Amino acid sequence: MQLINQHTKAIMEGCKERALDAGLSFQSETLEYIVTNRDLIELSPKIMIPTLYDYWVHDVEVLKEKGKYELYPGNPYETVINTRPAISFYNDNNPDWLNVMIFYHVLGHIDFFQNNHFFRNTWDMDFTGEALSDKRVIARLRSEHGRWVDYIIEFARSIDNLVGYYDELKTLDDGIEKSCSERLNYYFDVFLQLEKHTTISGYVNEVNRYNELKNELGEEGEPSFFAEIRRKHPEFDAKYKIYRNKSKDQSLDLVQHIMTHSVFLNQEENTWMKSIIEIVRKTSLFFQPQIRTKILNEGWASYWHEKLFLKDDRINGHEVDFARVHAGVTSMPRVGLNPYALGLRLFYEIEERADKGRFGLDFDRMTNIHSRKDYDIKAGAGIETLFKIRREYSDFLFINQYVDQDFLSRYNLFVAGKRLNNQRMTWEYYVKSRKAKDYRKMLFESLYHPPRILIDTYTADDNQLRLIHKFEGKPLVREYIASALLGIEFLWGDTVSLETNQAEIKTPLRATDASTGPTPPPDIKWRRIRYTMKDRKLSKTTLG
Amino acid sequence: MQADKDTSNKEEEELSPEQSAIRNQEKNFEGCHEITMTPDIEMESTSDQLYSNNDLNVLQNITLTPSPLLWLKSLDELLERDKRRQEDGFPRKIHIGRLVRPGKSGEQKVVVVPSTVEEKLMHDRIRPQDDESEGSGGAGDGEEGEVIGEQPVRQQGEGQGGAGQGKGGEHEAGSDAYELGKILTEKFKLPNLKEKGKKRSLTRFTYDLTDRNRGTGQILDKKATLRKIITTNIALGRLKITEPPDPTRFLVAPQDKVYRILSREKDYESQAMVFFVRDYSGSMSGNPTKLIVTQHVLIYSWLLYQYANQVETRFILHDVEAKEVEDFYTYYNTNVAGGTQVSAAYKLVNKIVNDENLAKDYNIYVFHGTDGDDWDAEGKETIPELKKLLTYINRIGVTIARPGYARGRESEVQKYLDKSGLLKDAAHLLRMDVLEDDSDEERIIESIRRLIGEG
Numbered sequence: 001m002q003l004i005n006q007h008t009k010a011i012m013e014g015c016k017e018r019a020l021d022a023g024l025s026f027q028s029e030t031l032e033y034i035v036t037n038r039d040l041i042e043l044s045p046k047i048m049i050p051t052l053y054d055y056w057v058h059d060v061e062v063l064k065e066k067g068k069y070e071l072y073p074g075n076p077y078e079t080v081i082n083t084r085p086a087i088s089f090y091n092d093n094n095p096d097w098l099n100v101m102i103f104y105h106v107l108g109h110i111d112f113f114q115n116n117h118f119f120r121n122t123w124d125m126d127f128t129g130e131a132l133s134d135k136r137v138i139a140r141l142r143s144e145h146g147r148w149v150d151y152i153i154e155f156a157r158s159i160d161n162l163v164g165y166y167d168e169l170k171t172l173d174d175g176i177e178k179s180c181s182e183r184l185n186y187y188f189d190v191f192l193q194l195e196k197h198t199t200i201s202g203y204v205n206e207v208n209r210y211n212e213l214k215n216e217l218g219e220e221g222e223p224s225f226f227a228e229i230r231r232k233h234p235e236f237d238a239k240y241k242i243y244r245n246k247s248k249d250q251s252l253d254l255v256q257h258i259m260t261h262s263v264f265l266n267q268e269e270n271t272w273m274k275s276i277i278e279i280v281r282k283t284s285l286f287f288q289p290q291i292r293t294k295i296l297n298e299g300w301a302s303y304w305h306e307k308l309f310l311k312d313d314r315i316n317g318h319e320v321d322f323a324r325v326h327a328g329v330t331s332m333p334r335v336g337l338n339p340y341a342l343g344l345r346l347f348y349e350i351e352e353r354a355d356k357g358r359f360g361l362d363f364d365r366m367t368n369i370h371s372r373k374d375y376d377i378k379a380g381a382g383i384e385t386l387f388k389i390r391r392e393y394s395d396f397l398f399i400n401q402y403v404d405q406d407f408l409s410r411y412n413l414f415v416a417g418k419r420l421n422n423q424r425m426t427w428e429y430y431v432k433s434r435k436a437k438d439y440r441k442m443l444f445e446s447l448y449h450p451p452r453i454l455i456d457t458y459t460a461d462d463n464q465l466r467l468i469h470k471f472e473g474k475p476l477v478r479e480y481i482a483s484a485l486l487g488i489e490f491l492w493g494d495t496v497s498l499e500t501n502q503a504e505i506k507t508p509l510r511a512t513d514a515s516t517g518p519t520p521p522p523d524i525k526w527r528r529i530r531y532t533m534k535d536r537k538l539s540k541t542t543l544g
Numbered sequence: 545m546q547a548d549k550d551t552s553n554k555e556e557e558e559l560s561p562e563q564s565a566i567r568n569q570e571k572n573f574e575g576c577h578e579i580t581m582t583p584d585i586e587m588e589s590t591s592d593q594l595y596s597n598n599d600l601n602v603l604q605n606i607t608l609t610p611s612p613l614l615w616l617k618s619l620d621e622l623l624e625r626d627k628r629r630q631e632d633g634f635p636r637k638i639h640i641g642r643l644v645r646p647g648k649s650g651e652q653k654v655v656v657v658p659s660t661v662e663e664k665l666m667h668d669r670i671r672p673q674d675d676e677s678e679g680s681g682g683a684g685d686g687e688e689g690e691v692i693g694e695q696p697v698r699q700q701g702e703g704q705g706g707a708g709q710g711k712g713g714e715h716e717a718g719s720d721a722y723e724l725g726k727i728l729t730e731k732f733k734l735p736n737l738k739e740k741g742k743k744r745s746l747t748r749f750t751y752d753l754t755d756r757n758r759g760t761g762q763i764l765d766k767k768a769t770l771r772k773i774i775t776t777n778i779a780l781g782r783l784k785i786t787e788p789p790d791p792t793r794f795l796v797a798p799q800d801k802v803y804r805i806l807s808r809e810k811d812y813e814s815q816a817m818v819f820f821v822r823d824y825s826g827s828m829s830g831n832p833t834k835l836i837v838t839q840h841v842l843i844y845s846w847l848l849y850q851y852a853n854q855v856e857t858r859f860i861l862h863d864v865e866a867k868e869v870e871d872f873y874t875y876y877n878t879n880v881a882g883g884t885q886v887s888a889a890y891k892l893v894n895k896i897v898n899d900e901n902l903a904k905d906y907n908i909y910v911f912h913g914t915d916g917d918d919w920d921a922e923g924k925e926t927i928p929e930l931k932k933l934l935t936y937i938n939r940i941g942v943t944i945a946r947p948g949y950a951r952g953r954e955s956e957v958q959k960y961l962d963k964s965g966l967l968k969d970a971a972h973l974l975r976m977d978v979l980e981d982d983s984d985e986e987r988i989i990e991s992i993r994r995l996i997g998e999g
Contacts, residue, residue, distance in 0.1 A: 035606070040606065056622070056625060057660055057662060079598075079599035079600050079603060079604065080599070089600065089606075090604065091604050091605075091606060094604065101603075102599075102603050102604065105599065105603060106599075109599075147625070147628060147632075151632070151634065157662060157664075158662070158663055158664050158665075159664065159665070160664075161664050161665075161666060162665065291595070294594060294595060295594070298597075298599075301599075325603075328602075329602050329603060332681075332683035332684075333681070333682075333683065334682060334683060334684050334692070334693070335680055335681070335682045335692070335693070336593050336680055336681055336682075337593045337594050337680065337681035338593070338597060338681075339594050339595075339597055340597065340602065342681070411683065412683055412684055412685065413681070413682065413683050414682045414683070414686065414688075415679040415680070415681070415682065416679060416680045416681065416682030416692070417679055417680075418680070421694065424694070425696065425882075426694040426695060426696050427694060427695045427696075428691045428693075428694045429682075429691065429692050429693045429694065429695070430686075430689060430690060430691045430692060431682065431686040431687060431688050431689060431690050431692060432679050432688070432689075433679070433688060434688055438679070439681075442679045442680070442681065443681075445679075446593075446594050447594075448595070449667065450666060450667070451665055451666060451667055453665060469665070474667040474668065474669070475667070475668050476665050476666065476667065476668060477665075477666055477667070477668040478668070478982065479663075479982055479984070480661070480663035480664060480665065480666065481665065482635075483635065483663035484663050484664055484665045486634065486635070498665075536633060536634075
């Protein structure tokens with residue numbers, strides 16, 4: 001790996017100036033490296049983080065045929081990594097005009113990393129530095145504990161997709177003003193509703209009383225509000241305290257829960273394992289925002305590389321070269337998904353609508369298709385809206401809010417299906433649906449979504465760790481359950497059980513004459529199953 | 545993108561004769577091109593498409609998966625580690641014999657690499673084989689329900705779709721497969737054929753006094769020498785046809801003496817002929833096919849090692865009809881067709897062996913993989929064909945890979961094989977093993993042991 005030459009660096013600096021002028025914001029320092037194939041062999045298993053810890057699985061081809069995207073860390077390969085300073089990688093023979101385009105794309109990503117709130121947890125550190133110190137910790141432990149270090153890494157990684165990423169985000173000061181205190185939230189959301197079962201009018205009265213006090217006394221409003229409550233409900237403070245302790249414990253994710261409560265890990269001679277688990281957890285958390293903003297991030301970077309490249313006066317004469325590469329990157333495939341293309345079109349669409357003032361009640365109420373088409377109140381809110389999205393959205397929110405029927409119709413999008421034609425012995429691709437609802441559903445299905453595994457802390461009398469999979473219509477990969485539970489059992493040091501759903505599929509018997517008609521869809525019946533891992537042996541009971 | 549740039553520069557500089565021919569053809573072409581649509585989403589799910597695109601790849605044409613062969617360097621170490629795992633009480637984790645097909649464009653290769661899976665609690669699709677019902681993204685014209693493109697199910701042959709895909713590469717299986725066979729024999733302790741004392745010797749060479757040498761050697765070949773002397777003397781005019789021969793007048797040149805010398809000869813008898821027979825009927829799609837193919841790769845590799853590359857292989861696919869395909873690549877890649885008739889396959893094997901008179905010169909092995917369905921539910925046609933097979937083969941191993949939905953139900957093939965009593969009567973020749981849908985590598989290797997083991 002070596003830094004790009006001064007000539008190219010000067011081009012990059014020029015790109016930065018233009019990007020900052022256009023409204024992007026990022027730290028001015030960046031590092032650009034030329035990578036050779038040899039570098040890539042070492043970098044790619046480490047997800048382009050040069051200082052990531054060593055682990056033997058990195059030396060093996062990791063099979064990905066099953067739910068590749070579900071696997072840690074979900075392949076968030078980028079030309080640029082989210083570090084401070086941001087580091088990006090290049091071929092050594094890119095022509096200048098291509099580098100200009102890539103630089104703008106990279107700057108789009110850097111701007112996104114450093115401003116989108118889903119990346120809040122990565123803002124206060126330089127991951128390459130942290131990873132380096134982690135790598136040293138692991139190397140040192142390996143010299144003391146040998147292969148057991150790798151077992152701990154393996155077991156920790158078997159649950160590192162279950163880290164509480166959103167819980168982590170919740171605890172961070174994200175710069176967005178909190179509207180009310182935690183105590184106030186507890187009072188209105190939990191205490192009044194769940195403890196006191198207050199009537200609606202009683203609830204509204206309390207809201208009014210609070211607002212009046214707040215208006216009257218300002219800062220002093222809240223204390224006097226609670227003074228009144230304490231008089232009326234002397235138990236309030238005690239209850240609030242209990243609630244807080246409990247919720248603090250509940251917000252522990254599985255990895256943290258094991259680290260805090262495992263008797264095994266907290267034995268003097270085993271505490272070293274906890275540092276490894278923490279490293280694995282931290283690494284996973286670092287990649288979580290990236291995998292949740294793929295469409296948005298690529299759309300954003302593509303939007304800016306196009307816009308800024310075309311305005312750049314230094315590359316006159318390469319418009320056609322650019323057009324060719326750009327079209328290759330951002331064309332919508334006839335069948336298939338391209339995050340660059342989808343994201344870019346969404347940004348275009350949103351910019352245009354916001355410019356014309358089409359987000360709002362007036363437009364929504366309009367039913368006449370012609371007046372909708374011509375609607376333009378010159379609101380000019382386009383770029384502002386895009387920056388808001390870049391700051392506050394993830395892929396899910398982005399798709400959920402903006403992939404609508406108008407968008408689909410405009411870009412001629414549809415859900416493609418694939419089916420077997422028995423007569424012709426071919427796979428047929430066909431237009432399955434042009435409804436926005438179906439298209440969104442198809443996109444949601446494709447988005448990264450780890451299962452939600454809860455910890456049952458209520459029935460615990462013994463030292464068993466009871467995990468409950470919150471079923472969302474999809475089963476867990478059955479072949480992996482045994483291994484994952486084995487790892488958890490090792491870390492927990494005692495019996496572990498997992499409750500989940502499993503499909504019982506009844507395929508209607510195939511007619512002997514296979515050529516007639518489509519096979520009817522199999523009948524799926526969900527059964528609740530409990531797996532128990534005890535002494536490295538897995539058993540299974542059906543719960544119903 | 546690099547490639548694009550390169551070609552654009554080169555185009556101006558030089559064109560190969562074929563390229564310019566194509567260009568001229570295009571220049572003079574009147575009419576319109578019909579673009580055949582073969583969407584390339586066969587193997588990828590939508591989420592893979594969404595997340596596997598990345599900047600390095602898309603913008604700079606940098607691929608992130610270097611040849612898996614590079615990983616082979618640390619194989620010994622990995623296997624050692626795997627052994628330790630077992631000693632430490634954890635299941636093994638290195639899988640071997642997976643086939644990866646790298647390379648986005650053009651020729652794909654069959655490569656054998658060590659691989660592993662990071663097992664986590666994560667979501668699965670509801671049904672493993674529901675590719676056809678899962679939607680993907682699409683853009684462009686077309687009414688709802690309209691077919692916008694199609695792709696032949698059988699990839700090879702005349703169809704325009706995947707034509708050419710199977711070309712090249714199939715020989716790649718060879719060298720790696722040999723390595724794999726070695727590993728299998730050593731790591732998984734598969735039986736060693738040579739020690740089994742088969743009827744025919746398995747050594748590759750014999751030593752015999754077959755070569756002749758003039759002048760010097762180990763044993764004088766008198767007859768050949770005499771013939772030589774006579775020829776010489778006729779030439780010299782010392783032997784006249786009209787007169788009776790007078791041996792005392794003969795001149796004997798040193799070069800006339802013909803000796804026999806010891807030499808190494810190839811022993812053709814030691815070769816093995818393996819028939820891989822695979823059911824590729826509609827019901828085989830998904831896991832059963834994967835299991836069978838994986839197992840056959842492993843067996844193929846193991847035999848290759850055992851017979852020190854002296855293995856010839858034949859590949860037969862069958863649904864209701866059987867056909868021979870030319871290479872492992874086609875055998876491996878050909879997909880799902882119609883119904884099932886096991887007898888057709890055995891009939892074809894019998895025919896090939898008979899027509900080419902193979903039984904005389906070869907150790908013949910047949911490995912048959914199926915999901916166990918057979919329209920000939922009683923085995924009325926299959927059993928007689930099978931009996932014919934048993935007269936000359938060394939071993940037939942039948943693997944029945946049951947699809948998930950048929951868990952626990954006995955298949956037709958299983959039933960009639962049991963009923964025929966052949967499994968007991970000809971246990972040294974015929975073996976059967978049933979694999980469940982979710983069998984892992986370990987189980988597949990266990991199954992190989994059952995198919996080829998002695999006991």
